[in-house]
Amino acid sequence: MKLLADENMPYVQELFGDWAEIVTCAGRNMTPEQLRDVDVLLVRSITQVNEDLLAEASRLRFVGTATIGCDHIDTDLLARRGIGFASAPGCNKVAVGDYVLAALLKVGEHKNWQLKDKTLAVVGVGNTGSEVAQRARALGMTVLLCDPFKGEHDPTAFVELAHALTADIVSFHVPLTHEGPHPTWHLLDQSIIDGLNGAQVLINACRGDVWDNAALLQRQQGTDPLTLVMDVWEHEPALLAPLVPHTLLATPHIAGYSLEGKARGTFALYRALCELNGRQVSLTPEQLLPLPPIGAVHLHSELEQALIARLVQLVYNIEHDDAAFRLALGQPGFFDRLRKYYPQRRELGSLQLINAASTAHGLGFKI
C-alpha cells in the first residue's frame, strides 16, 4: 500500500510505518502526477482534493483529512469514484477552546473588563463552539448560543443571529458553506459589520471566508473600529495584510494546533484505515504523546481572572503566536512557515491544578 501524506501531519510514521510505503510532501504543492500510484492520500486543510488533483489517481481508494473542516474536499467526487473518505470530527476542538479562552483573557486585560460581567455569543454550537461555551461559562460569563440547525429542535436554548450580534463578544465556530438554508460564506457581511458598535469584540477561529475581510478593513479604518481576534483569514495564505494592524490578536490558522489535536487527527485516519483493512487498532492517541513540560501546580488562592490568565499562559501563550505573526508578516511564505514550524503546544488538560475548584475543569484544566 502506497500512502502519500502531508509533510506536516505528525505520527504518520508511527501509525502507518509498518504497513505502508510512506511518501510525504508539502500539502499546498501536491500534484496529480504524485498521485498516480498512490493507494491512500492523507491531507490537511490546505490541499484541495478535487477533479484536478485526482485526474491521474487511478489506484486511489482512500482519502483522509486530519482536520475538522472538510470544505477543501470534493466529497461528492470521492463518492462517485468509490473512494473511501474519513475526516477527524472534533479532533482539535479542545485546542480551539483553549485558544479562545486565551483570547478572551487577553481581551479582558486589554479592555479592563471583568469577563464575568460580559456576554459571549457563540455562533455555531458544534464541537468547537461547545468547548468555547463551556470555558466562557467557567469564567462566569453569560453565554448566548446561536445555531439555526440546532435551534430547530430546541428553540428556547438558542438565539437568532441578530440577537447574538448584540453580545459584548461574538465568537464564530461554523463550517464554511455556500449552500443550504444557512450558508456561512460572508455570514459577517458589510451590512452586519456596519451595524456593530465599536465596543464589541469579534473572534474568528473557524474559516476566513466567513467574514468579509475587505468590509472589515473599511470598518477598522473608520472612527469606531471593532476589537478583532483573527486566527483565520480570507484567501489564506495571501491574506489582507493591512487588516492585521487593526486586530488585537492575529495568528496563522493555528487555533487547533495542539499536539493532542494533531495526534487525534492522524489517529482518526489510522482508525478509519484499520477498519477498511480489517486491522486491529493497536494504539491510542495518548500513547503517541510525550509528557507535558509542566505536569501539576498547587493552588493556594481562588481562581479569579488574573490567576486564570497566568495559569493559561503556563500552558499556552497566545501573545507569543501573535507576536511571531506580526514579526513575520509580509515575508515571503511567512504564513505557511509559521504553521510548519509551530512550536509544540499542549492542551490545558495537560496541566493538573491541585486544590482547584471544579470551575478549573470547565476551563479545560485537569483537576
Ligand SMILES: NC(=O)C1=CN([C@@H]2O[C@H](COP(=O)(O)OP(=O)(O)OC[C@H]3O[C@@H](n4cnc5c(N)ncnc54)[C@H](O)[C@@H]3O)[C@@H](O)[C@H]2O)C=CC1
Ligand atoms: N482555526 C482552526 O484551527 C480550526 C478551525 N475549525 C473550523 O471550525 C469549524 C467548526 O468546527 P466544529 O465546531 O468542530 O464543527 P461542527 O460541525 O461540530 O459544528 C459546527 C456547527 O455550526 C452550525 N452551523 C452551521 N451553519 C451555521 C450558521 N449559518 N449559523 C450558525 N451555526 C451554524 C452547525 O449546526 C454545527 O452545530 C470547522 O468546520 C472548521 O472549518 C475547526 C478546527 C480548527
Ligand SMILES: O=C(O)C(=O)[C@H](O)COP(=O)(O)O
Ligand atoms: O481542523 C480544521 O478544520 C482546521 O482548521 C485545522 O486545524 C487546520 O490545520 P491544517 O489542516 O491547515 O494544518
